[in-house]
Amino acid sequence: MDDAATLGAAPAVRSDRLAAVARNAFPFVVVGAIWEIVARAGVFPRKLFPTLEDIARSFVDLTAAGILPHHAIETLLRLLAGFGLAAIIGVTVGVLMGRSRRAEDFLLPIVSILAPIPGLAYAPLFLLWFGPGEVSAVLLVAFVSMFAIIFNAWTGVKAVKEIWLRSAMAMGADDKRVFRHVILPGALPYILTGLRLGLAQAWRILVAVEMLAAVPWGLGWLIFGAREFLNTDAMMAGIVVIALIGIGLEKYVFQKIENYTVVRWGMMGSMD
Amino acid sequence: MTDTAQRRRTLIRGFLSLVAAAAFYQSVAMSGFFPKVLLPSIPTILTTLYGALADGTMEQHAAATLYRVLLGFALAIAVGLPLGILMARFKPVENFFLPLVSALMPIPSFSLVPLFMLWFGIGNVTTVLIVFYAATFPMLFNTWTGVRSVNPLWLRAAGAMGADEKRLFWKVIIPGASPFIITGMRQAFLRSWIAVVGAEMIAASDYGLGWVIFDSKEFLQTDVMMASLVVIGIIGYAFERLVFGSIERATVYRWGMVRMAKG
Numbered sequence: 001m002d003d004a005a006t007l008g009a010a011p012a013v014r015s016d017r018l019a020a021v022a023r024n025a026f027p028f029v030v031v032g033a034i035w036e037i038v039a040r041a042g043v044f045p046r047k048l049f050p051t052l053e054d055i056a057r058s059f060v061d062l063t064a065a066g067i068l069p070h071h072a073i074e075t076l077l078r079l080l081a082g083f084g085l086a087a088i089i090g091v092t093v094g095v096l097m098g099r100s101r102r103a104e105d106f107l108l109p110i111v112s113i114l115a116p117i118p119g120l121a122y123a124p125l126f127l128l129w130f131g132p133g134e135v136s137a138v139l140l141v142a143f144v145s146m147f148a149i150i151f152n153a154w155t156g157v158k159a160v161k162e163i164w165l166r167s168a169m170a171m172g173a174d175d176k177r178v179f180r181h182v183i184l185p186g187a188l189p190y191i192l193t194g195l196r197l198g199l200a201q202a203w204r205i206l207v208a209v210e211m212l213a214a215v216p217w218g219l220g221w222l223i224f225g226a227r228e229f230l231n232t233d234a235m236m237a238g239i240v241v242i243a244l245i246g247i248g249l250e251k252y253v254f255q256k257i258e259n260y261t262v263v264r265w266g267m268m269g270s271m272d
Numbered sequence: 273m274t275d276t277a278q279r280r281r282t283l284i285r286g287f288l289s290l291v292a293a294a295a296f297y298q299s300v301a302m303s304g305f306f307p308k309v310l311l312p313s314i315p316t317i318l319t320t321l322y323g324a325l326a327d328g329t330m331e332q333h334a335a336a337t338l339y340r341v342l343l344g345f346a347l348a349i350a351v352g353l354p355l356g357i358l359m360a361r362f363k364p365v366e367n368f369f370l371p372l373v374s375a376l377m378p379i380p381s382f383s384l385v386p387l388f389m390l391w392f393g394i395g396n397v398t399t400v401l402i403v404f405y406a407a408t409f410p411m412l413f414n415t416w417t418g419v420r421s422v423n424p425l426w427l428r429a430a431g432a433m434g435a436d437e438k439r440l441f442w443k444v445i446i447p448g449a450s451p452f453i454i455t456g457m458r459q460a461f462l463r464s465w466i467a468v469v470g471a472e473m474i475a476a477s478d479y480g481l482g483w484v485i486f487d488s489k490e491f492l493q494t495d496v497m498m499a500s501l502v503v504i505g506i507i508g509y510a511f512e513r514l515v516f517g518s519i520e521r522a523t524v525y526r527w528g529m530v531r532m533a534k535g
Contacts, residue, residue, distance in 0.1 A: 024371045031372065048390055105285030110293055116512060117505040118466040120473065121482065124489035125497055128310055204463075208382035208470040212486075220383065224474075227386040235390075239383050246378025 050233040059237040067222075072241055074217035075206065078134075082141025083202045087195055090146045094153025094194070098187070099179075104154075111150055119144030119205055123212050137206075137213040144205045145198035152197065156190025157183060196257045203249060207242060219245075312495040321499035334503055336479035340396060341461075341468040344403025348460055352408045353453070356415025357445075366416075373412060381406035381467050385474045395477040399468060402475070406467035410459035418452025419445055450523055458516045465508050 032052060038044070039051040050058075062068040093111075097104045123140055130136040160183050168182045210220025223238040294314060300306070301313040312320075324330035359366040381402050388398040422445050430444045446453075472482025481500050488496040 023367050027368045027372045028375070030368075044391075102285070105282045106289040109286040109290050113290075113505070116509040117501055118469045118508065120466060120470040121485055121501055121504050123473065124485050125494070125501075128489055128492070128494065128497075203378075204380040204382070205466070205470075207380045208385070208474065211382070211385070211474055223383060223386050227390055230390070232387070232390060235387055239379065239387070242383045243375060243379045246380070247375065250374075250378045 047230050048232055050236060054233040055236040055240070058231075058233040059240060062234060062237055068237065068241055071217050071219045071222045071238070072245065074215070075210065075219045076245070078137055078141065078210070078215070078218065079199075079202055079206055082138045082206070083145055083199050085138065085142035086145040086149055086198055086202065089142070090149025090194065090198065091153050091191060093146075094150040094191075095157050095183075095187070097150070097154045098157025099183070111147065115147040115151070119201075120208055120212075123209065127213060132214040134215060137209050137215050137218075140209050140213070141202045141206055145202035148197040148201055149191075149194040152190045152194025153187065156187030156194070159190060160186035192257050192260065196254050199249070200254065203246065309492045310494055312498060316495045317498045317502075320495040321502060324496070324499055330499070330503060333479055333481050333484050333500070334507065336477075337468055337472065337481045338507070340399045340472075340480065341403055341464050344400045344468070345407050345461055345464045347400070347404045348407035348411050348464070349457065351404075352411030352456070352460070353415050356412045356456075357419050357449075359412075359416045360419035373409065377409045377413070381463075382470050382474070385471055389475050394475050398475045399471040399477070399480070402471040403464045403467045407460035407464040410463055411456045414452045414456025414459065415449065418449030418456070421452065422448035454516070454520055454523065457519075458512070461511060461516065465511070469504065 036052050039046070039049050043049075046054075059068070093107065097107050097111075119140065122143060123136075126136045126140050126143075130139060164182050164186060165178060168178050173181065207220035207223075210218040211224040215221055219238050219242050223235045223242075226232070226234040226238065298314050301308070301311045321330070355365075355369065359369055384405060385398065385402055388401055392398045392401065426444050426448060427440065430440050435443065468480075469482035469485075472480040473486040476483045476486060481504050484500045485497050485504075488494070488500075
């Protein structure tokens, strides 16, 4: 998470930036070289341990054929659908639990019983109930990422300072205004943290869900299917795309959200 | 006074809500609206759970899963902790490993399962390695952050009082970084626990709670599935609360590093 800071902190001076790029590239060159040596030495069968050249070629071929982008888009759509569902349910339930003592008393036991079970453990159950395919996959992703969002929204609403509420009410704000202008902004850093955690969790689990749920397209399915045909190079290409999407999410979504909350509200390192 | 009344009401409501949820589930299960094999009744689940515990199969599965998760977790600590400290203390180490870590960290551990299955076959090696991969990064990252965030004033104060490198390390840096390190362990265990269940499902062997759940799908044994879910939930909860909770109480809370969280 901090590597962007080190990258971004590089001064505008050109040689410094070049040095930074070289410094960041160096470890990859070393690891790549080791990989290549091992691959070419023939310690492992070439089929199982493809050279970088093979991986790059299959990456280019699959991209040119439009197969890789199709898988990636399906995966992203599934991520968005699942996460969107989780965000809507999670924030609603969490805020409700934070606002109403009754809702908290009734919902918290159920949520705390369901939460500690790893989401993937529910996968076979969902597959039986909803059949293999899209519905199960999206519901599972939603179910898995929901709990982090619920807990954070709940904590956030409860963490709103009592004195803010009382002063707002003393100034004559009604319930609706207190909610919109005091509680929501006060809980927002927590809610955003919850959303970030939820999205990260959804992403980590999605690949496995795709493998288990037998969806027709998706990166998880691509690499799982490639195993059957010993297409290690296609598998590697799929993993590279997964890594790129992961890094993209990290850089352009999680870090943006984090900066937005941490920098603007000054709540550095409060959650995880 | 009102506080205890409020607490009692919370307990009663919590109990009521669980009873209501169980009753609702039971009535749906008994209504025959869904096939009974897909939605077993609560007594059936409990009987299955008891039977599996009594004949020792559930314990065997749990032991296999625990073995994998603890081995992978221990490996992750053995690699993540020293590497995190080295990265925080020595700039060249950080320069070399940080880009690699940043590139590998966003790859979900499950995406490596098919590859590891090809390389290492089905069974313990693959599952342990997946757990290891999942757990290393939170461990590493938190240790790195923790050591870097040790108050420089403490380092200088200890240095001024004549502490040598070794004492500085053991008496200042490690305790100072401990809240982060323990958070790292906690996150790492959580990830391991998720990873082991998933890895067991995909890279199935003959034992393990994840494998049982997935295997019972083939035979429509929903009761076995539910019983295993209960066991997984209990073990996960026990680790989270008992093990890490007590580690935290014995270390960082006692040292006054973190404010004791309420509840």
